[in-house]
Amino acid sequence: MTAGPVRIAVDAMGGDYAPGEVVAGVVAAVREGGLQVGLVGDPEVVGAELSRHDAGGLPIMVVPSDGVIEEGEQAALALRRKPRASILVATGLVKKGMADGCVTMGSTGAAMAAAAVILGLLEGIDRPALGGPVIGLAPRTAVIDVGTNLDCRPAQLLNFAVLGSVFASLFWDIEVPRVALLSVGGEVGKGNRQVREASELFERTLPNFIGNIEANELPMGKTDVAVADGFVGNIVMKLTEGLGAGIAELVAERLKGRLPDDQVDELAREIYEVNNLVEVHGGGPLLGVRGISVVGHGRGKADAVRRAIGTARRSFEGDLAGTQAAQLQKIREAAPESA
Structure with missing residues (x-):
């Protein structure tokens, strides 16, 4: 883990109330301190929402993406058709080491597929x-x-x-x-x-x-x-x-x-x-993946987004992924026939 603020990539386009409530939640979370956030989405739309808040000087940057994977879309197919979708870009920032975790209030299936494909699964895990x-x-x-x-x-x-x-x-x-x-x-x-x-x-x-x-x-x-x-x-x-x-x-x-x-x-x-x-309360982390990906409730508003970002921060600071890997290894050693 690196010193300094925790870096969270947030899917600005995911959720029933995106991007307005997502941006509001991000601003509230960053004001609490110790965070840097990359808002992933359509730069024009996200920038317009960000301008509604007194966010000057806050460590928030807009990361461009193209498209959104909606609830109901077949996740595997959507990942191929929309390679620059907001959830894929946000998850990719974690994989590249440019973010310590990502958060979405959008499609659970898309978040799962993105985490499994981009971050990868812990040994012994079939799906998140x-x-x-x-x-x-x-x-x-x-x-x-x-x-x-x-x-x-x-x-x-x-x-x-x-x-x-x-x-x-x-x-x-x-x-x-x-x-x-x-x-x-x-x-x-x-x-x-x-x-x-x-x-x-x-x-x-x-x-x-x-x-x-x-x-x-x-x-x-x-x-x-x-x-x-x-x-x-x-x-x-x-x-x-x-x-x-x-x-x-x-x-x-x-x-x-x-x-x-x-x-x-x-x-x-x-x-x-x-x-x-x-x-x-926002949502929870996908478990069993090699990184931090928090999935929130689609109906969550600004305070839920803020809490979901806090969950991502806590997951990273507590080394959730590393601890899961270590505990799974202990189980495989104790019961090799179950692996």
Whole structure:
């Protein structure tokens, strides 16, 4: 790592509110100090947004790109068709050593593909993984994976456990994070074949494995890392977000006229935010890649962008990629048959 400010490349064109909210978030993050940011995007458009802020003298530069990979585009095809797209240029700056990490609020698939192709994957990793806290009542419980790997072998779930443990140690200062498998029952032998075989592998390999956990136990903080394939993890995350939005709307409707409007709005917003952590807190790092790439929520606004940049900074300063590689190597040595 180099001395001096941490250098972050930010995809200015990615996300529902780009580039306006992205630029605003970058300015706020840089004003906190210790950062240099390259805003990657259409120079004319990004420059116009930057001029709306009193950003003179701030260490922000505009890095030209051409095109955006949108949500819904086939990532592998888009990477070939749009080689100068903003997410590719931002990720490329990390690969070239011109940035210490990159951040996007745009397409998760594009960010994953760019990280895998440009940065490369750690040994033993098939695809990047994405995970972190998704339930506000348990803000120190990371669920991994939350949608990037839908069909997983037990060995992949073991990798998720290692990657999630490194995440929990770095971001929450937990020396030995507790790891659990998300299943339909807490008893040994419960679950489908995938979970049963993974449980046996975890028992042999992970001293911090505490067994299975059911979804209703996630809000209680009974584990630091809850491991699931991306199909299950994404359902948990989306259900939590939907319940938060629905309950917030119901509470606002029922309390209207019974409490002052500002109190109703505050309570509804708190319920929504507690159940939409990814949107509120910015996003999380792609795990299992040889570098720092943080993917934020597409609906995230300026404060979420600022937080996502802070996550990238923390990931770089804590050597997230190097620590993951070291821990994966230990697992391969302890259980070579799972590699």
